[in-house]
Amino acid sequence: MSGTIQDTSVEAIRTWLVGRIAFYLQRSAEEIDADAPLVEIGLDSVYAMTLSGDVEERFDLEVEPTMAWDHPTVNALAGYLHGLLGSRG
């Protein structure tokens, strides 16, 4: 709610993303391959859009719903979000 997450390292973002996706897919975090295309992990294009709402909640950061279409793996997304959060200062 508060949007006062301090740790915006790539690693922290990646861990958080993996947790969200694992929760949604009802699998363990270890099963989520951070380099596999999200579609292959089992995330459909629509849920990939709703991830943007989670990101806005967590980091108080406005992102496009199509963010996961343009950065279609966990690692790509983590790098992208880290870049945005880092530039926010």
Place this chain on the structure above:
Amino acid sequence: MRYPAFALAEHLDHGLGDPRDPARPASFARCVALDSREEFPAEICAELDRLGLPRFYVPAEYGGELRSYEELLHAVRILARRDLTVAIGHGKTYLGAVSAWVGATPEQARRVGAEVLAGSVISLALTEREHGSDLLAGEVSAVPTGDGYRVDGEKWLINNASRGDLVCVLARTEPAGGTRGFSLLLVDKRRLAPGTFRCLPKERTHGVRGADISGIAFTGAEVPAEALLGATGAGPEIVLKSVQLTRTMCAAMSLGLADQALRLVLDFATGHRLYDRPLVDLPHANRTLTEAYVDLLIGEATSVLTARGIHATPGELSVTSAVAKYLVPTMMDRTIPRLGQVLGARALLTEDHADGLFQKIERDHRIVGIFDGNTLVNLNTLVNQFPGLVRGYRRGVVDPGLVDTVELARPLPDFDRSRLALLSRTGCSVVQHLPAAVAEVLELVDAGIAPPALAVQAETLAGLVDGLHERMAAYRPQPRQVPAEAFGMAGEYALAFAAAACLHLWLRNRHWLSDGPTAPLWADARWLRACLHRLIGQLRPATATGSGSDDGEDYDRLLPDLRAQHHEGRLFSLLPARLAEAGAQHSESPSRLAEPAPQASESPARSAGTAAQLSEVAR
């Protein structure tokens, strides 16, 4: 009291003439005859070209006169009440061009606009035989050739694929596909090399039998690079944004068809006697009629707010357009057959009552729920946004544009495509502002301005909508199969939207609508009470509604309004609109609708007469 957004609809309806006059080309009798022969209503569509309708498919910034989607909504509604085949056969060009309005460069969009103004028919080709509405499974491919693309594959169940001069095709531009693997190409059939495409035969359909529902198959069709609309890979995104506009217009088709069904049944019920009384005076029959009337008013409130939202709160359309496309057709799918029961056996006779028109309306309406995203697609869109909707409700988020959305007398801001969003960031302001509207109603009741029964309804509604959001908050998204209860909650959300829309409409418009032909409906909030009665009943079907004993008085009070609108040839509506049946139109339409186009600044190519000639040539 004028409601300017009806001007275009009145212009078209009066231009086509009284549909009950069989001598008119666009009469009900002609439309029924064309339908039974499965013949495209070409003459009526040419008449619409002459009346200047294509100009209203093109946004003003691209050379046309589309300034208000509220106005377009009522135009589609008025055409659908005459003949759905006409509405989709002609309106399809809007659907074919909308991707350009949403996603093309301004220069491209102006070129597409010029085509529409010249009378070209444009079709939209998304679906394929093997893949239904799963757009990301499409196999039609577009491979870069250096100076353009080579298109291969087949699009099927495409409205106007054969008649169309241009076809907007969603094609796979990355072999692997995916959300960025498809692009839109505006293919000019007139410029394709012979033998590189063929139109598939018209499919026979149960409704809209005259419509050109066919397909097109490409075999090595070479199209130029400038056929690409928007960026490479932007196809799905443009389509998902475009349907937010077109789904709203689908609701208008349901409104038009239900209006005509109710009108037909009223014709019969006022003329037919049973037990020595006109049928309309029998309590059971008139309850069916007033319930249908209430459904129409609910559908109108929902559609009008959604259409105004295209201008004022476009960021929320992913929610509101799904609500309108789900709710209005689903509601009318129940309402229209119930009306048929009043006709009794006559509804089934093709040769008897009104040439079998009622049966045609029923058949035609079934298709509205299916195309442009079916019921489940729209409910699913809502389910996917539950988290954002719950957040928005709990925080009471209200987009500043809500004021313009709900206050009909306010001018609408220009539509800004850059504000369209695949997901709403602000949830849904119409619903999120409900608690404030309820508080305002309670104040009006305390002040003796609103009837006390309204307070009970408003509080009941507030409780139901709170409870719904608690259940939505507890829903955990499912990766594969969306459970039935989630669809159920999405359906309730649509009802909550409709109820909130009615409350806002009444609160913000009751002053300026307190005179004019629809004044009695507004004066004692009688339309609002009947609509809330019906919606609360559907949100809480097991028990009585919020207005105490459920004796249906809220509905009965509307019977005089319903009969007056029928008798005077007005649209069944909260707002004053005169149909062609009412006789000669007053000279009230704005000059831009007058014929011939009066402004000297209008170029010859844009005048309606020239457009009609060009379209004749094109055919």
